[in-house]
Amino acid sequence: xxxxxxxxxxxxxxxxxxxxxxxxxxxxxxxxxxxxxxxxxxxxxxxxxxxxxxxxxxxxxxxxxxxxxxxxxxxxxxxxxxxxxxxxxxxxxxxxxxxxxxxxxxxxxxxxxxxxxxxxxxxxxxxxxxxxxxxxxxxxxxxxxxxxxxxxxxxxxxxxxxxxxxxxxxxxxxxxxxxxxxx
Numbered sequence: 560x561x562x563x564x565x566x567x568x569x570x571x572x573x574x575x576x577x578x579x580x581x582x583x584x585x586x587x588x589x590x591x592x593x594x595x596x597x598x599x600x601x602x603x604x605x606x607x608x609x610x611x612x613x614x615x616x617x618x619x620x621x622x623x624x625x626x627x628x629x630x631x632x633x634x635x636x637x638x639x640x641x642x643x644x645x646x647x648x649x650x651x652x653x654x655x656x657x658x659x660x661x662x663x664x665x666x667x668x669x670x671x672x673x674x675x676x677x678x679x680x681x682x683x684x685x686x687x688x689x690x691x692x693x694x695x696x697x698x699x700x701x702x703x704x705x706x707x708x709x710x711x712x713x714x715x716x717x718x719x720x721x722x723x724x725x726x727x728x729x730x731x732x733x734x735x736x737x738x739x740x741x742x
Contacts, residue, residue: 563588563589563590564586564587564588564589564736565586565587565588565589565602565605566584566585566586566605566729566732566733566736567584567585567602567605567606567608567609567729568582568583568584568609568725568728568729568732569582569583569584569606569609569610569612569613569725570582570721570724570725570728571613571615571617572712572720572721574618574619574711574712575711577712577714577720577721579724580615581613581614581615582728583609583610583612583613584609584612584728584729584732585605585608585609585612586605586732586736587604587605587608589601589605590604595655596629596630596631596655598624598634598635599624599633599634599635599637599638599639602624602635603635603638603639603642606639607642607643610643616645617645618645618646619645619646619647619648619700619708620636620639620640620643620645620646620647620648620697621647621648621650621708621709621712621719621721621722622635622636622639622640622647622648622649622650622697623650623651623652623722623725623726624636624639624649624650624651625649625651625655625680625693625695626640626647626648626649626680626695626696626697626698626705627649627679627680627695627696627697627702628649628651628655628656628657628672628674628679628680628693628695629655629656629679629695630655630656632679634649634651634655634695634697635649636648636649636650636695636696636697636698637649637696637697637698639697639698640697640698640699641698644698645698645699646697646698646699646700647697647698647699647700648694648695648696648697648700648705648708648709649680649693649694649695649696649697649705650692650693650694650709650718650719650722651692651693651694651695652692652693652718653693654672654693655693656674656679657672657673657674657679657680658672658673658674659671659672659673659682661682661691662682662683662684662691663684664684664687664688665684665687666684666685666686666687666710666713667683667684667710668683668684668691669681669682669683669684669691669694669706670682672693672695678702679695680693680694680695680696680702681693681694681695681702681705681706682694683706683709683710685709685710685713685716685717685718685719686713686715686716686717689717690717692709692717692718694706694709
């Protein structure tokens with residue numbers, strides 16, 4: 560399998576029980592290089608193909624990316640939400656832009672992510688004594704709601720369940736397809 564091949568996976572869950580309803584995936588050529596700040600241009604085409612396979616329409620999308628907490632205030636979570644017209648939250652594992660004070664160590668502690676005098680997201684502790692994640696608005700969701708819903712999608716791990724499981728599944732798909740193509 561070549562390096563220009565990518566995978567996208569979407570797992571739809573019920574809320575608030577977080578029971579799996581449906582999962583879809585796709586594989587295809589990646590046509591845009593990795594450039595920090597331009598992740599949407601690289602990943603959106605495959606994500607849209609995966610979302611098109613869903614039989615059920617999601618009420619909310621948690622994106623493994625930034626939304627408003629982006630240098631241009633338009634990260635992948637914003638693009639995805641606008642294109643699909645679905646409320647979207649950006650949940651990123653690392654900082655792209657802004658400054659913050661570390662939130663308290665307890666689950667649920669959070670602090671504003673600032674770019675100058677503008678609040679562009681929140682730094683959220685999703686589990687006691689673990690590194691926080693970066694939550695921002697993607698599309699049609701307030702920041703307070705984004706923080707609350709992200710926290711409600713956490714099941715004892717740092718990364719919210721829908722994102723963690725989709726990421727794990729993509730890794731499994733990549734390994735499976737690599738081993739098939741190498742035999």
